[in-house]
Amino acid sequence: MILSAAGRQLRIIDLPGRLGARLATMPVIHRLVAENLLRAGGDDGTAAFAAWIEEGRSDVELPFRPGRIMMHDTTCVPALVDLAAARDVLAAKGGDPARIDPVVPVDVSTDHSLAVDHFADPDAARLNMARERERNAERLRLMKWASGAFEKLTVHPPGTGIMHTLNLERLASVVRVEERDGEAWAAPDTLIGTDSHTPMVNGIGVLGWGVGGLEAEAAMLGLPVILRVPEVVGVRLAGELPADVFGTDLALLVTQRLRAHGVAGRFVEFFGPGVARLSADTRAAVANMAPEYGATTGFFPVDARTIAYLGETGRPAGMLALVESYCRRQGLWFDPAAAPEYAEVVTIDLGDVVRGVAGPARPQDLRDAGKAVDFITAGVAAGGVPAGAVAIAAITSCTNTSDPRMLVAAGLLARNAVAARLTIPDWVKTSLAPGSPAAEALLRRAGLMEPLEELGFGIVGVGCTTCIGNSGPLVPRMYDAIAAGVVPVAVLSGNRNFPGRVHPEVRESFLLSPPMVVAFALAGDAARDILRDPLGRGGDGRPVTLDDIWPDPDEIDRVLADARAPDDVQRRYDAAEANPAWAALGAPDSALFPWDAGSTYLRPPPFVRADARPALDGAVARPLLVLGDDITTDHISPAGAIPAGTPAARYLIERGETPGDLNVFAARRGNWEAMVRGLFANPSIENLLRAEIAPGKTVHAPGGEEMTLWDAAERYAAERMPLVIVAGDRYGTGSSRDWAAKGPQLLGVRAVIASSFERIHRSNLINMAVLPLTVDRDDALALRSLSPDALIHFPATVPLEPGTVIRMRIEDRGGAHEYAARLAADTRAECDILTRGGMLPALLQNLLGQVVEKVA
Numbered sequence: 058m059i060l061s062a063a064g065r066q067l068r069i070i071d072l073p074g075r076l077g078a079r080l081a082t083m084p085v086i087h088r089l090v091a092e093n094l095l096r097a098g099g100d101d102g103t104a105a106f107a108a109w110i111e112e113g114r115s116d117v118e119l120p121f122r123p124g125r126i127m128m129h130d131t132t133c134v135p136a137l138v139d140l141a142a143a144r145d146v147l148a149a150k151g152g153d154p155a156r157i158d159p160v161v162p163v164d165v166s167t168d169h170s171l172a173v174d175h176f177a178d179p180d181a182a183r184l185n186m187a188r189e190r191e192r193n194a195e196r197l198r199l200m201k202w203a204s205g206a207f208e209k210l211t212v213h214p215p216g217t218g219i220m221h222t223l224n225l226e227r228l229a230s231v232v233r234v235e236e237r238d239g240e241a242w243a244a245p246d247t248l249i250g251t252d253s254h255t256p257m258v259n260g261i262g263v264l265g266w267g268v269g270g271l272e273a274e275a276a277m278l279g280l281p282v283i284l285r286v287p288e289v290v291g292v293r294l295a296g297e298l299p300a301d302v303f304g305t306d307l308a309l310l311v312t313q314r315l316r317a318h319g320v321a322g323r324f325v326e327f328f329g330p331g332v333a334r335l336s337a338d339t340r341a342a343v344a345n346m347a348p349e350y351g352a353t354t355g356f357f358p359v360d361a362r363t364i365a366y367l368g369e370t371g372r373p374a375g376m377l378a379l380v381e382s383y384c385r386r387q388g389l390w391f392d393p394a395a396a397p398e399y400a401e402v403v404t405i406d407l408g409d410v411v412r413g414v415a416g417p418a419r420p421q422d423l424r425d426a427g428k429a430v431d432f433i434t435a436g437v438a439a440g441g442v443p444a445g446a447v448a449i450a451a452i453t454s455c456t457n458t459s460d461p462r463m464l465v466a467a468g469l470l471a472r473n474a475v476a477a478r479l480t481i482p483d484w485v486k487t488s489l490a491p492g493s494p495a496a497e498a499l500l501r502r503a504g505l506m507e508p509l510e511e512l513g514f515g516i517v518g519v520g521c522t523t524c525i526g527n528s529g530p531l532v533p534r535m536y537d538a539i540a541a542g543v544v545p546v547a548v549l550s551g552n553r554n555f556p557g558r559v560h561p562e563v564r565e566s567f568l569l570s571p572p573m574v575v576a577f578a579l580a581g582d583a584a585r586d587i588l589r590d591p592l593g594r595g596g597d598g599r600p601v602t603l604d605d606i607w608p609d610p611d612e613i614d615r616v617l618a619d620a621r622a623p624d625d626v627q628r629r630y631d632a633a634e635a636n637p638a639w640a641a642l643g644a645p646d647s648a649l650f651p652w653d654a655g656s657t658y659l660r661p662p663p664f665v666r667a668d669a670r671p672a673l674d675g676a677v678a679r680p681l682l683v684l685g686d687d688i689t690t691d692h693i694s695p696a697g698a699i700p701a702g703t704p705a706a707r708y709l710i711e712r713g714e715t716p717g718d719l720n721v722f723a724a725r726r727g728n729w730e731a732m733v734r735g736l737f738a739n740p741s742i743e744n745l746l747r748a749e750i751a752p753g754k755t756v757h758a759p760g761g762e763e764m765t766l767w768d769a770a771e772r773y774a775a776e777r778m779p780l781v782i783v784a785g786d787r788y789g790t791g792s793s794r795d796w797a798a799k800g801p802q803l804l805g806v807r808a809v810i811a812s813s814f815e816r817i818h819r820s821n822l823i824n825m826a827v828l829p830l831t832v833d834r835d836d837a838l839a840l841r842s843l844s845p846d847a848l849i850h851f852p853a854t855v856p857l858e859p860g861t862v863i864r865m866r867i868e869d870r871g872g873a874h875e876y877a878a879r880l881a882a883d884t885r886a887e888c889d890i891l892t893r894g895g896m897l898p899a900l901l902q903n904l905l906g907q908v909v910e911k912v913a
């Protein structure tokens with residue numbers, strides 16, 4: 058089928074033709090998934106699709122192929138390290154290392170490491186960015202090397218925006234054109250991203266969600282993302298937003314309502330007449346908070362507001378025309394009167410939205426802004442600092458700074474405060490870190506940057522900053538005040554506020570809109586009714602309340618309309634991409650990455666190899682760990698601080714790192730030696746092999762000595778003894794964490810035997826060639842009493858076929874018993890990966906096979 062649009066003839070899947078009458082009743086998310094399956098073709102996808110359409114459901118896992126991938130500067134490192142190591146292996150065997158290249162476009166943002174060391178200083182942004190370069194030199198060098206070495210990988214240098222704002226304003230095309238077999242195709246823009254707030258782009262009709270690093274790495278190498286038919290909850294929006302609220306207020310209300318309803322793990326799609334009344338910016342704020350309401354997505358279909366947004370952000374007219382004609386032709390254009398068939402429907406009246414704050418510890422705890430005072434811990438005033446002092450006031454985060462209307466409102470409030478001669482108390486740390494490099498141009502043109510700067514809200518840089526916890530030190534007097542009994546509070550326009558996220562000294566934080574951040578900063582004290590009590594005294598000595606300076610909604614719209622210049626957006630991004638410090642950063646331009654043998658951050662991992670692991674046929678294994686139910690990926694592989702005295706800390710200190718400055722595990726993800734020494738060390742882990750054994754340790758058999766997992770693994774490896782982990786229900790729940798699968802593989806674990814697995818972790822284990830084996834619940838409970846010297850005998854032949862049953866004989870002190878375990882690999886493609894030793898060995902074998910063929 059050919060679509061004529063924007064002067065081009067483009068091939069498309071005929072979605073209305075293929076879906077027939079069902080199209081009108083399907084959620085738009087299902088239409089997009091169906092299009093993806095049909096376009097990719099292939100046996101797995103077509104069979105799954107046919108079953109789904111015929112029966113309205115499918116138990117088969119659907120192979121979804123995202124059009125692109127996004128990562129950021131911390132999550133990209135393990136994938137880049139793996140690809141760099143794979144290039145070494147290929148080159149050593151005579152292959153062309155350049156053949157290792159992502160097969161789908163990958164964009165990497167550089168946003169998560171910027172910290173607010175300097176603020177309320179005209180030079181703050183430059184100084185903060187310079188510190189970022191110093192602190193992350195090794196990682197930036199790897200990223201810059203990757204941007205030159207991999208054709209399909211683009212690194213967006215520091216200053217080019219927060220990942221999700223960059224995606225919304227610059228990268229997302231809504232409908233993309235791709236070349237396939239010499240023909241130009243039009244297809245929906247879809248993506249996965251290694252960040253939980255990837256769904257923000259759902260606000261403009263782009264289907265995308267957050268995944269773990271290993272899933273993204275698999276997709277980079279051309280493997281599909283495995284999905285069941287998404288269960289879609291429809292959220293019907295009715296009514297109209299009151300004039301004095303913002304996208305933040307709506308996002309917080311949606312979070313509260315959907316958390317209460319329960320949408321965990323499901324896809325959310327918004328529909329109904331209220332949707333048409335929301336700007337794309339507001340929709341994006343709501344979509345951003347999908348992880349906070351527990352959903353995979355918060356999807357808004359494409360309509361005239363989406364097209365307007367694309368124009369406002371400087372996208373070319375041809376793109377706008379293509380998006381509109383494609384979506385209308387394919388039945389993807391939003392109809393406010395339509396009511397597709399959803400798994401469940403929740404209704405929200407936009408008229409219920411009020412100026413709110415959420416906190417002090419969870420995003421779903423929405424309060425009327427004036428009531429925040431009722432939920433903070435009563436402290437003791439000290440040294441002139443009030444008991445509930447606002448220690449941090451940050452206009453931060455992709456969630457709310459991506460909406461220029463909210464920034465203009467904050468600027469107008471600042472202007473009015475300056476006019477009333479209000480000032481911000483000196484214990485408040487203020488900052489403005491927008492997601493977009495275009496934000497400053499907008500605020501300057503509107504004449505609002507000056508009053509913001511005058512109050513202390515000058516731009517501290519473009520990046521995540523306070524939202525990710527890189528808030529930098531508090532003002533010095535706050536530390537004394539805290540020691541004397543003040544309970545500090547943070548206010549921020551972000552999306553998460555669990556205790557300690559924003560700053561280790563600040564356990565209470567409220568999420569709120571940018572103008573409300575300015576309001577709390579002016580008050581300097583969270584222990585007051587922000588809507589009614591005076592914020593301070595004006596120049597004439599009279600009390601000034603929020604109502605006195607709250608900007609008029611019509612003025613906000615007028616100022617925004619006058620100041621918004623579509624050309625700005627792409628021009629500012631172009632200027633930020635030309636970052637001279639990035640251009641000057643020394644990075645190798647070789648096909649192979651020159652590893653630094655002394656590095657404690659980047660080391661080539663040993664699982665990147667071309668040969669398959671030996672088959673388990675006839676193998677006899679020992680249990681390394683026996684665990685209970687609900688072992689999360691956090692239990693398996695930590696992300697937080699590297700505690701003193703642990704094997705990982707000792708390893709780093711022996712290599713010259715400073716005790717007390719070892720950084721967090723998340724920052725060491727490019728060094729397998731550090732990561733493997735941190736496995737299963739969570740204090741709540743119980744290794745049932747022996748009572749009272751410390752976390753991170755096990756028993757080596759047959760001698761019975763207790764030792765760290767790493768020491769035991771090394772001894773077992775020397776003895777050529779394969780290992781297994783035994784667990785209960787839901788092994789691997791929690792966020793997808795690549796090291797939760799990579800780490801056990803490096804310990805020599807060949808199989809995990811559990812009564813059930815979390816879906817994504819199961820697929821990560823397969824990609825690392827660790828067999829996920831499921832046993833009956835009764836058998837899993839019986840296996841909890843395994844002794845360390847138990848021997849697990851695998852059959853003479855272990856067939857790696859989908860769902861095959863493997864009979865194991867387990868010899869233990871009580872005798873020998875047989876157990877039937879099912880291989881939890883559902884497709885031939887997964888079994889092929891297991892047979893070939895994992896995802897990276899399979900890739901290398903393919904490429905080396907081509908080398909051999911060429912030589913022959």
Ligand code: SF4
Pocket residue numbers: 168169219220221252254453454455456520521524525551552
């Ligand atoms: S600004 Fe916050 S929510 Fe957005 S990507 Fe950065 S850390 Fe995540």
